[in-house]
Amino acid sequence: MNAPIYLDYQATTPVDPRVLEEMLPYFGEIYGNAASRSHSFGWQAEEAVGQGRERIAHLIGASAKEIIFTSGSTEGINLAMKGVAQMYGSKGKHIITSQAEHKAVLDTAKRLEKEGFEVTYLAPDSTGRHSAEQVAEALREDTILVTIMWANNEIGTINPIREIGALCKERGVLFFTDGTQAVGKVPVDVEADNVDLMCLSAHKIYGPKGVGALYVRRRNPRVRLVAQMDGGGHERGMRSGTLNVPAIVGLGKACELCETDMDTDREHALSLRTRFEEKIFGALDHVHLNGHPEHRLPACSNLSFAYVEGESMIMGISNLAVSSGSACTSASLEPSHVLQSMGVGDELAHSSIRFGFGRFTSEEDVDVAAEQVIAAVQRLRELSPLYEMVQEGVDLSKIQWDAH
Amino acid sequence: MAYSDKVLDHYNNPRNVGSLDKSADDVGTGVVGAPECGDVMKLQIQVEGDTIVDAKFKTFGCGSAIASSSLATEWLKGRSLDDAMAINNTEIVQELSLPPVKIHCSVLAEDAIKAAINDFKSKQGTDPSQT
Numbered sequence: 454m455n456a457p458i459y460l461d462y463q464a465t466t467p468v469d470p471r472v473l474e475e476m477l478p479y480f481g482e483i484y485g486n487a488a489s490r491s492h493s494f495g496w497q498a499e500e501a502v503g504q505g506r507e508r509i510a511h512l513i514g515a516s517a518k519e520i521i522f523t524s525g526s527t528e529g530i531n532l533a534m535k536g537v538a539q540m541y542g543s544k545g546k547h548i549i550t551s552q553a554e555h556k557a558v559l560d561t562a563k564r565l566e567k568e569g570f571e572v573t574y575l576a577p578d579s580t581g582r583h584s585a586e587q588v589a590e591a592l593r594e595d596t597i598l599v600t601i602m603w604a605n606n607e608i609g610t611i612n613p614i615r616e617i618g619a620l621c622k623e624r625g626v627l628f629f630t631d632g633t634q635a636v637g638k639v640p641v642d643v644e645a646d647n648v649d650l651m652c653l654s655a656h657k658i659y660g661p662k663g664v665g666a667l668y669v670r671r672r673n674p675r676v677r678l679v680a681q682m683d684g685g686g687h688e689r690g691m692r693s694g695t696l697n698v699p700a701i702v703g704l705g706k707a708c709e710l711c712e713t714d715m716d717t718d719r720e721h722a723l724s725l726r727t728r729f730e731e732k733i734f735g736a737l738d739h740v741h742l743n744g745h746p747e748h749r750l751p752a753c754s755n756l757s758f759a760y761v762e763g764e765s766m767i768m769g770i771s772n773l774a775v776s777s778g779s780a781c782t783s784a785s786l787e788p789s790h791v792l793q794s795m796g797v798g799d800e801l802a803h804s805s806i807r808f809g810f811g812r813f814t815s816e817e818d819v820d821v822a823a824e825q826v827i828a829a830v831q832r833l834r835e836l837s838p839l840y841e842m843v844q845e846g847v848d849l850s851k852i853q854w855d856a857h
Numbered sequence: 858m859a860y861s862d863k864v865l866d867h868y869n870n871p872r873n874v875g876s877l878d879k880s881a882d883d884v885g886t887g888v889v890g891a892p893e894c895g896d897v898m899k900l901q902i903q904v905e906g907d908t909i910v911d912a913k914f915k916t917f918g919c920g921s922a923i924a925s926s927s928l929a930t931e932w933l934k935g936r937s938l939d940d941a942m943a944i945n946n947t948e949i950v951q952e953l954s955l956p957p958v959k960i961h962c963s964v965l966a967e968d969a970i971k972a973a974i975n976d977f978k979s980k981q982g983t984d985p986s987q988t
């Protein structure tokens with residue numbers, strides 16, 4: 454078998470060697486607790502954490518004091534949504550979000566529903582996108598929070614965050630966005646983009662796993678949160694727990710690199726994706742792009758290969774590390790909720806594969822991947838009764854299938 | 858997910874892929890499953906007298922579904938209709954070492970066998986429900 458090729462950059466990324474190098478001293482040499490105020494070990498750690506905070510803030514246009522360290526985006530989402538709901542619940546009980554959000558948002562919303570909040574789940578359009586107008590129509594007098602992700606993890610569609618943020622600002626409703634896939638990949642400016650809260654995660658941007666940050670606006674308006682973790686009152690009382698100094702150093706460095714390398718990274722990803730899609734669409738018919746053709750993360754290509762089932766596809770390209778929207782590859786029986794929310798039929802959802810390119814993907818990787826995908830699809834279509842029927846001119850939607 | 862060697866073998870070298878003339882009197886066709894569920898199997902048999910002389914399949918589905926139907930065609934060739942009717946999905950599960958989440962693939966293969974036989978019988982003018 455050939456060496457595996459990693460094309461799952463939306464799932465996670467390798468730690469950039471420059472990030473790792475900067476982290477290493479903070480395990481053995483500089484090991485102080487950043488909360489220790491009485492000695493140099495603590496001061497050194499605090500200085501490192503402070504630099505990390507500055508670098509994150511700089512990347513997203515925030516001030517360092519607005520950065521709250523977390524264990525990652527799942528925690529950031531929980532803290533933002535539950536923290537806001539509990540703090541402002543006396544003002545109103547209504548929350549707006551999207552059906553295409555990550556499970557961390559959807560499950561947190563469900564929890565809040567059990568606690569007496571009312572949640573509106575907006576359906577995205579067929580490209581996975583929402584509009585500010587759509588959010589405006591859903592706003593009510595008692596809406597306290599709008600949660601719409603910046604960029605979707607499965608399909609890469611980028612939402613009009615600036616417009617949605619402006620709407621929320623005008624209506625005095627807090628706006629939280631899950632920036633996990635967008636930060637470091639596309640320009641993000643919490644001031645210009647009117648964002649009140651935003652989570653991000655290190656391991657999606659070539660930093661270590663297990664660390665992330667939540668941006669919490671300090672002025673205009675000052676956002677307050679009910680802490681979800683009780684303890685020593687770290688992070689302005691919003692998130693207790695000893696700071697993970699080496700990981701924070703890594704997150705900071707990762708952010709700095711994303712800022713300096715953003716244009717190069719973006720052009721690299723975009724040229725790889727274009728190269729890949731041109732090859733695929735040039736060789737195969739009945740391939741569908743899931744997501745928005747333009748408003749899309751540069752590194753993400755989610756394709757449905759009609760009449761070929763996703764898991765058998767993944768078996769056929771076994772040395773390509775990719776994800777599928779098919780239920781067969783996951784623990785659930787339902788195919789991707791994101792594709793379903795966009796109105797992609799279950800049949801095409803079962804045939805979807807997400808290809809993600811990144812900083813360390815080469816043109817050769819892309820060429821090998823495209824070649825293997827094309828060969829697998831051609832082979833599996835020869836095995837596919839559906840493809841045969843379509844070739845014979847049968848309209849599959851007219852067939853009475855025996856669903857099981 | 859780890860696949861058994863036999864599943865991988867059938868996936869990589871599927872046996873008896875193809876189609877028989879579904880309008881022919883000596884051919885029975887069974888199509889089971891649904892695209893929105895992620896698997897559709899088409900299984901065809903060609904019968905001489907009481908014996909299945911050829912079997913072909915095409916499957917849209919996961920590796921286990923492909924392997925189950927490929928294996929079914931291997932088993933069908935040379936069998937009498939009654940013997941073929943008696944094939945049980947648990948035999949397929951055992952032969953391919955299918956994990957619990959993939960048992961439905963074997964059930965589908967069994968359904969496809971029965972559907973193909975019933976189609977053949979109805980073409981012969983025998984009511985499948987009476988056999």
